[in-house]
Amino acid sequence: MNTITKRILNFILVFFIIIFLLPQNVHISNAATNAVVYEYSPMLEDRGNIYYIQRVEGDEYSYDIYRLEVATGNKTRLVSSKNDVLGMMLHNDTLYYTSYVGEKDVYQTYSVFIDAKDKKTICNGHLICLDDSSIYYTVTKGEESKLYKRDYDGKKDTLIYKGNMTFSFVKNIDGTMYFSQFNEASSKLILYTLIPEQTKLAVLTTDKITLNETERTSPKVSDIIKINGDIYYQYGTHQGSGSFWYGTLIKIDSSTNTKSVIVKDLYEEQIYHNDSSIFYSGTESSEKNYQYNTKTSKTTSYIYKTTGTESFNILGDKTYCAKADGKELITVSCFTSGKSKSNLVKSFIKLSYKQKKEFDYSARVKIYGDYLLIPVTCMDFNANNGWRGRCVSVTWYVADSDGKILAQFQ
Numbered sequence: 226m227n228t229i230t231k232r233i234l235n236f237i238l239v240f241f242i243i244i245f246l247l248p249q250n251v252h253i254s255n256a257a258t259n260a261v262v263y264e265y266s267p268m269l270e271d272r273g274n275i276y277y278i279q280r281v282e283g284d285e286y287s288y289d290i291y292r293l294e295v296a297t298g299n300k301t302r303l304v305s306s307k308n309d310v311l312g313m314m315l316h317n318d319t320l321y322y323t324s325y326v327g328e329k330d331v332y333q334t335y336s337v338f339i340d341a342k343d344k345k346t347i348c349n350g351h352l353i354c355l356d357d358s359s360i361y362y363t364v365t366k367g368e369e370s371k372l373y374k375r376d377y378d379g380k381k382d383t384l385i386y387k388g389n390m391t392f393s394f395v396k397n398i399d400g401t402m403y404f405s406q407f408n409e410a411s412s413k414l415i416l417y418t419l420i421p422e423q424t425k426l427a428v429l430t431t432d433k434i435t436l437n438e439t440e441r442t443s444p445k446v447s448d449i450i451k452i453n454g455d456i457y458y459q460y461g462t463h464q465g466s467g468s469f470w471y472g473t474l475i476k477i478d479s480s481t482n483t484k485s486v487i488v489k490d491l492y493e494e495q496i497y498h499n500d501s502s503i504f505y506s507g508t509e510s511s512e513k514n515y516q517y518n519t520k521t522s523k524t525t526s527y528i529y530k531t532t533g534t535e536s537f538n539i540l541g542d543k544t545y546c547a548k549a550d551g552k553e554l555i556t557v558s559c560f561t562s563g564k565s566k567s568n569l570v571k572s573f574i575k576l577s578y579k580q581k582k583e584f585d586y587s588a589r590v591k592i593y594g595d596y597l598l599i600p601v602t603c604m605d606f607n608a609n610n611g612w613r614g615r616c617v618s619v620t621w622y623v624a625d626s627d628g629k630i631l632a633q634f635q
Contacts, residue, residue, distance in 0.1 A: 270594035
């Protein structure tokens with residue numbers, strides 16, 4: 226997929242994420258009911274079950290959380306909400322999720338037992354993480370953001386940090402939580418850590434960033450990973466009228482605690498990697514991709530040409546490509562990440578899926594637990610729908626690593 230196409234698709238992705246995350250308490254009169262599991266809605270896997278959110282659109286919106294038992298194909302609706310579900314997490318057979326409650330202008334976090342369906346309100350706040358002893362959530366009011374942790378029995382809330390609105394959770398890696406915040410007065414982006422025993426954030430590192438007129442958002446740390454003890458993180462901003470991402474990849478060496486810049490001008494917020502390499506796309510060529518070897522610190526390049534609707538998804542040691550043929554098949558191929566179709570397994574998944582000429586179809590590959598999930602999206606880009614188009618349907622297929630289809634849902 227060439228650079229220009231990737232940027233366009235990233236822009237469309239950002240747009241749909243914004244639309245999906247907007248509060249949806251409005252009513253649409255005389256609208257036909259349409260139930261969709263959008264590609265970028267929250268989803269998780271646990272012990273052979275897939276948890277997903279089906280958004281029902283019509284005269285009123287609802288957001289239904291389902292559990293799919295992959296082995297049997299059985300689907301169970303756990304809870305239905307009038308408010309958009311923004312995130313889900315599991316702990317001890319209890320599902321925790323956050324919704325935006327428009328009439329109160331607050332985020333609220335709830336819990337529901339996956340069997341008893343006993344829904345409870347946990348707190349006013351946005352759920353960000355769970356560990357064995359606590360629930361971590363943020364509360365934003367005005368220009369201030371606060372981080373709390375709360376006991377599961379609800380008897381104690383502890384204020385951990387108070388910062389500005391740029392304060393954000395990045396990731397939990399092996400029990401260590403990472404947060405970032407930008408201070409415009411000092412032009413510093415700070416990366417923090419927190420482990421369960423702590424009640425205060427610790428500064429891991431800072432970066433001096435000078436803003437310019439093209440930035441559309443404040444700098445943030447978009448992703449962080451750990452390979453062989455070394456930390457790699459990416460920071461950047463959205464810039465220009467298209468709000469395109471421009472990121473910088475940094476390494477913190479665990480043995481010397483020194484920092485080094487690996488690459489600048491990345492335009493995807495996620496860091497794609499396996500246990501020994503980091504993969505990223507170049508901006509100077511439509512088909513050029515790069516592999517940074519974390520053991521040797523050497524960078525090599527490889528060429529991969531995509532055609533038509535073909536997607537390109539780097540997922541650890543394997544890169545998956547899904548393609549709609551425009552007729553009756555969706556195919557998925559894979560090859561060794563970092564190589565130009567090395568060890569190619571061509572069309573090891575073939576989905577029977579009839580495609581109509583008046584619609585556009587696309588497919589991707591995602592990994593949840595031990596499963597490959599392939600969402601097939603049908604879009605209507607006819608003149609009456611405008612450049613954004615209308616999502617007709619999204620059909621999800623669940624497969625094992627060998628390509629056997631185990632279940633599907635919509």
